[in-house]
Amino acid sequence: MTANEKFFDDDKKAAAVLKHGVLRRYLAKFSGATSSTSSGKRVAYIDGYAGEGEYVNPRSGVTSEGSPAIALRIASDQAAVGITLSCTFIEKDADAFAALESFVSSHAVGSGRALQGDARDHLSIVMQSCVGMPALVFIDPFGRGPDVVVTVKTILGRDDARPTELLLNLSIQAIRRIGARIWEAEEATGREATLAGLDEWMGGDWWRDIYTSDEILSTPEADRAHAAATAVAATYVRKIADAAGCAAYAVPIRRKPSDKELFWLTLFCPRTLALWHFNEVVSLALKEWRGFLADVELAELERTEMETPGLFSNISELQGIQQADERQIDRDAVDDIKASVLKNLRSNSPLSTRSDLQAIFGPALGVGRETHLRTAWKELSAEGHVLPAPTGKLQNVMIHRA
Template identity: 30%
Template sequence: MLREYTKVFASVVGSQDRTRPVWVIDGYAGAGAYEEPDPEGAHPDGSPLIVLKMAEEFKSRQVIKSIFIESDTSAVEALDKNVTPFRDRGLSASILNGTVEEQMPSAWSAVGTNPVVTFLDPFGVAMRRETMTRLLLSRTRDLPPSEVLLNINLEAVWRIGGNLELSAGRVVPCKGQERGVERVDRFFGGTAWRQTFHDMRHEHGSAAQAAEHVIAVYRDQIRQDTGYDSMSIPVRRRPHHEPLFLLTLFFRHPVGGYKFADAACRATRKWRETYRKQELEEFLGRQRQESLFGDDFEMENAAKEGARQEQELDAQWVQNICDNIRNLGAHRLDVARDVSLILGHTLGLAGERHIRKAWDQLAEDGYLRPRDTSKKMHRSAMERA
């Protein structure tokens, strides 16, 4: 998702003025690559290398500058080694040693009024709300966009929320759990989330649902404070697992949300492909001694089965979008502004090509007017026939 959306952001914003650099800030950069290698012996890219490899693709048409913030000194040393080859090839990659609260003002000063997307993937809930509202989302509409991609740790919220109790009519931390709860207080900007979490958990019996509700309230409060809308994509370890994170984009212009939803579609498809590959490798590892046909045969069959599953999902999601549009019953839907309503529960799974197919299908059925194929989808509006 990080790669897909920063690539889109650089393409869209950079095309408006190629003389301006486009900035990417990574607030919790780490070492740049994971220390533990994958089964093939490679060290998987961390967010800094994902950003720099994306920036390298743009080098001939757009200047992309990066700032990486990391508080751990040993991680900074490893990060410097990991980004040096990119610097040697002419890319801009600055490293700031310190916390987000300490170093973000310096990063913001370097960015100036240029367009910027800030990626924040804190460990747990480590960032103050004021960093969002008073700095990162403080630009007025007449300035180039500043968007924030925040990975909200849903699991941390429900885990720490489980350390709350009702005492003398107030929701307070359990004894010994004060520090963890107070970190969440700073993230949400006060203690009101405690009562909300307690009430929702009591009503639904689910800490996960209570956490999702608390985060929805947080997003709405950010919108009221700053004017920025937001869109969340659930992040899971496996397709049928409960989400552990909500990767959330804060944006001003509806096209940002639309492009984010489409980027999520591409990213989650790649994720499913990776997941299938991992399952196949695990299967082959277990069955290698018993297989009559060999790995090549199994891999070819798996590729065919994966393609068949993707076709089924595509058809299912197009039908879901058709049903969403019919159920909305609106006479007009702005594709960019109303993309969350159009996609419904397929948000994060389906994207532009599915919306296009659904529109064409509904036009053929006589429910919608045919789309103007000369216009880009994010500039189009669906109208009832």
């Protein structure tokens, strides 16, 4: 099975919609916001596990963008406003690289290059070639990702005054699958080599204590592996952020809202203001993802209607339900923000939208964005709890108690 077929046969289209929705919006925002800090408005983008560039469904013939296609389209858009987005794509698999190289050569127009090999072997040299440029690194492996040392020293530890950020798609399912082998008999074939691989990935064997802790072992068996994997992932993210001295924001990537997360798409960034912009991006991408799922549901209903006429009286009824659900999501986000602000706001200590994002948005973080905050702020002010919101953008302002 080629990587192209795997992309579709694994039924990951919905997850890809969310992941690529975040990447597309954030790469455009990052390059636009940081380009003024470099000579010639040059910005670097490095894709460590690039794939083929784009994917054609072998059954339907429909083409879907991969991360290189997204990046090169953004590079073209940015060039029109005087920004040079220099893209480097790394791919290990020979067949995928051949497709990638062909794609980049026909689409890059001087703004991209493709390198064959393991991302860990190329990253150090590629990062050195980005001296003087802001850099966004996207790491999206099928399984194991870069170890803590590589991540911190090579990417986030770059010796450059320009902003460097990492968007890492951390595979929860890979941690879950590999880590669960610790519960097998010690003599199980390949067990120790597999566990040693996770030791390398995690930057030590600390994760084993989590998998064998009383808390995890007392978790119902059906949920145990996932609980252990998410606990390990949370510690891994914290270790990287602490070692690099940066902030982290993880977005759970699922096929459906009720599913367990497959990945955590995590931004590591040195600037707290970046979290505000990333939250805006995540909220819009989640809305797009919900719209995609709604379209899939409608399409399935239409097929059922054709096969069984009269089973459903009105497809517009489902559309009405979906629209009502979306309105309720917006209302819930506003209410969650109001409750969180009231909980965390003290009379002598205002909340900063730049540094207190979690305290302001609370459970609405990732779902709510500036428009929801503005509505919540207006209602809180009308209720006499806070001073009115300032005019203009809210990305770096203070919320004061009335």
